[in-house]
Amino acid sequence: MRIPLLLFAAFLAAPAVASPPNVLLIFVDDQGTYDLGCYGEKQLQTPRIDSLARDGIRFTAAYSAAPICSPSRAGLLTGCYPRRMGAEIWVHRADSKSGLHPDELTLAELFRGAGYRTACIGKWHLGFAPPFLPDAQGFDRYFGLLHNLDPVETVHFADKGGVPILNGSEIIEHNPDPSTLTRRYTDEAIHFIEEDRNKPFFLYLPHTMLHNPLGVSEEFRGTSKLGEYGDAIHELDHHVGRLLDALERLDIADETIVLYTSDNGRHPGRGKDQPLRGGKLSTWEGGLRVPALLRGPGLRSGAVRTEPTPAMDWYPTLATLTGIRVPEGRVIDGRDLAPELVEEPAALRTAAGALSLNSDLPQRRRWEPPLEWRDLVSRDEYTDAFFYHGSHGALAAVRSGKWKLFLNPTLQLYDLESDPGETSPVKNAAVARKLRGMAVLFQEEMRLDARPAGRTE
Incomplete structure (x- = not known):
């Protein structure tokens, strides 16, 4: 039996912690922020996923790193804005020469270095040359599809028997039936x-669903009022339940951190109770705001966090919750939120008096504001701000607190607290100037400190 989080929290200043919690990170593809019962959706039944909100923390302003697959995954796994590591543009196709740079320190490498078993089961989409594959990025085990199943990707395999599904490096099947993938991934995860x-x-x-082409097994076809998309969510909920049941059966549920989130939004809201506009590929709120639920030992129960929570924050937060220090000299953009999420924040203070094990990470980022912005x-x-990037990598907007400033083609300021649907720009010259200053500082930081993209010739 592993010791619960708060029993070993006092020792977080040490390089390693005995018997830390497990981590299960469920990363759904293209799920909108509204599309769960715990976010107010009335037309879907998602009781097993909703239980994570009941027993843990629900995040109402969680953001993906990008509004499209590959850069979003890069941001999640490295704790960095995709732009910092040359990973901000579009997606990696099967013929791409680029991928996640081997010098980046992924969550898998961080955890494996601390004695964890690591696995990636599902969709990869971070490069397909050997230096970019899961086994070169810290994962002991891989099962799944490196690619999507949409036509712009399947065309690359037309003369190769079809898109392969891999077990490790072995091709075990071509052209898998999309309706089987959620179950198969879950079977492998439980194993x-x-x-x-x-x-x-x-x-x-990282599930292939809910990306098009959608696949729904016969058992769940026609079970929702939202067509095939809703049916696929019902099926996903069932298989998340299977995972949670497996943790209970193995008597490790109270020793496992479970994080459920999505790689980007999908569509705008469907009515007056769902005001967000925009969807995948856009930098309106519906494109990057995603569901996020966190449950684990020592974490608050039935809580809601309303402050902006970018995907990059999960990296240092999970590290602290498992007693892992992000290596000195490693610059990332995520913030350690652990002190806000645990029942007893004081227990996270290190022997040196720091708020938590990784609370100092923002101090590693460049901070040299010129006189105009000082x-x-x-x-x-600045470090609490969120910088929205479009699907092609351009900086599009800045959020600080309740304020969001679009930068192009003209400056437009929105109060997301009173106007989450971004329907009516407001005039506040002082706030607009401050957020514009943050954008200038961010552009300069990325110009000076961005790392190279992974690339093969």
């Missing part, structure tokens, strides 16, 4: 969890 009870695990489960923007405001 991985069961394999070795003597070591903690980090399991990254008295206008504080360092904390």
Whole structure:
């Protein structure tokens, strides 16, 4: 039996922690922020996923790193804005020469270095040359599709028997039926969890669903009022329940952190109770705001976090919750939110008096504001801001607190607290200038500190 989080929290200043919690990271593809019962959706039944909100924390302003697949995944797995590591543009196709740079330190590498078993089961989409594959990025085990199943990707395999599904490096099938993937990934995930009870695990489960083409098994076809998309969510909920049941059966539910989130939004809201506009590929709120639910030992129960929570924050937060120090010198953009999420924040203070194990990470980022912005923007405001990037990598908007400033083609300021649907720009010259200053500082930081993209010739 592993010791609960708060029993070992006092020792977080140490390089390693005995018997830390497991981590199960469920990463859904193209799920809108509204499309769960716990976010107010009335036309879908998602009781098993909703239980994570009941027993844990629901995030109402969680953001993906990008409004499209590949850069979003890069941001999640590295804790960095995709732009920092040359991963901000569009997606990696089967003939792409680019991918996640081998020098980046992924969550899998971080956890494996701390003695965890690691697995990626599902869709990869971060490069297809050997240096970019899961086994070169910290994962002990891989099962799934490296690609999407839409026509712009399947065309690359027309003369190769079809898109392959891999078990490790072995092709076990071509052209898998999309309606079987959610079940198959879940079967493999449960098998991985069961394999070795003597070591903690980090399991990254990036589902192919709910990306087009949608696939729904016969058991769930026609079960929702939202067509095939809703049916696929019902099926996903069932299989999330299977995972949660497996944790209970193995008596490790209270020793496992479960994070459920999505890689980007899908569509705008469907009525007056769902005001967000925009969807995938856009930088309106509907394109990047995603569901996020976190449950685990020592974490608050039935709580809601309303502050902006970018995907990059999960990297240092999960590291602290498992007693792992992000290596010195590693610059990332995520913030350690652990002190806000646990029942007893004081237990996270390190022997050196720091708020938590990774609370100092924002201090590693460049902070050299020129005179124009020096008295206008504080360092904390800057590192707490969220910088929206479009599907082609351009900086599009900045959010600070309740304010969001679109940068192009003209400056447009929105109060997301009173107008989450971004329907009526407001005039506030002082706020607009401050957010514009943040954008200028961010552009300069990325110009000076961005790292190279992974590339093969």
